[in-house]
Amino acid sequence: METLTGITNGPAVNEDRALATPFLRCLIRLIRAQDTHGAWEGKSDAELLADFILTKEQRRQIPIIGDPDPDVLWRLQIFYACVGLVIEERSGLVASPIMLIGQEGFGRVLLTTGRLVVLSKTLRDVHRFGFGTLGKLAEAGTKMVDDAIAVIDVYPNVARA
């Protein structure tokens, strides 16, 4: 199976392709919707997502002591809200996220539709939430959506209960 990161035409092409995925298009829409003062109007889509991207080196430099930064919590919230919205786009079912972040950067996130848990994930090292490339960000979100849709397909009646 060809993955988003599997293409070899260089980073720029990868970026454009990643930005065109339904997941990143939704994420950009969500972020722009919060730009109430128009401060980000001049920014490109890739610039808006820049803070989601962390190189290995950058990740390593972020201390994992104490509470995670409010900005990283905001990105985490919006990332899982986006997973929920894309699930809704594809299935027609509202997927509500519930996220709990403890004081040391550990947490848990659940996405449910009806009585069905479509995503359940333990979060670790929340301080360092980020992805190596835009392609990896798109891929991670898309995979969560795909997995959720697969669960809905197995238990359609529970997802509508």
Add this chain to the structure above:
Amino acid sequence: METLTGITNGPAVNEDRALATPFLRCLIRLIRAQDTHGAWEGKSDAELLADFILTKEQRRQIPIIGDPDPDVLWRLQIFYACVGLVIEERSGLVASPIMLIGQEGFGRVLLTTGRLVVLSKTLRDVHRFGFGTLGKLAEAGTKMVDDAIAVIDVYPNVARA
């Protein structure tokens, strides 16, 4: 159907009967388990649960402005942890709670077993969390457990997924 509050032998008998329910026995066990310094050893079970009981008058006097008191959040946590444990006692399935309290006393609690949502509740007026009598506390918890068990019976394979 006879309810716990439906008996007419007076409050003391009601109390004893409520304290003997699996729900309150579990709740007392959970509370005593947190008494690491033995400060509550001399307290009776009813005394330990006293803060869960609020008369209408008392409820009305609690302001619902600002963040809820940490003590009330602790009682809320332990109440839903107890619902989860009694579900486990009865079904053999681990029920994990996840609770999110917003800044104004609104929140959401979910209990899941496997891929099944066995309890989903919007919390309001968290500041005023409490019950009129021990009987009402026992009844409320027992009803949540009963409802969850009923859902597990409908979707046994999802609860084990």
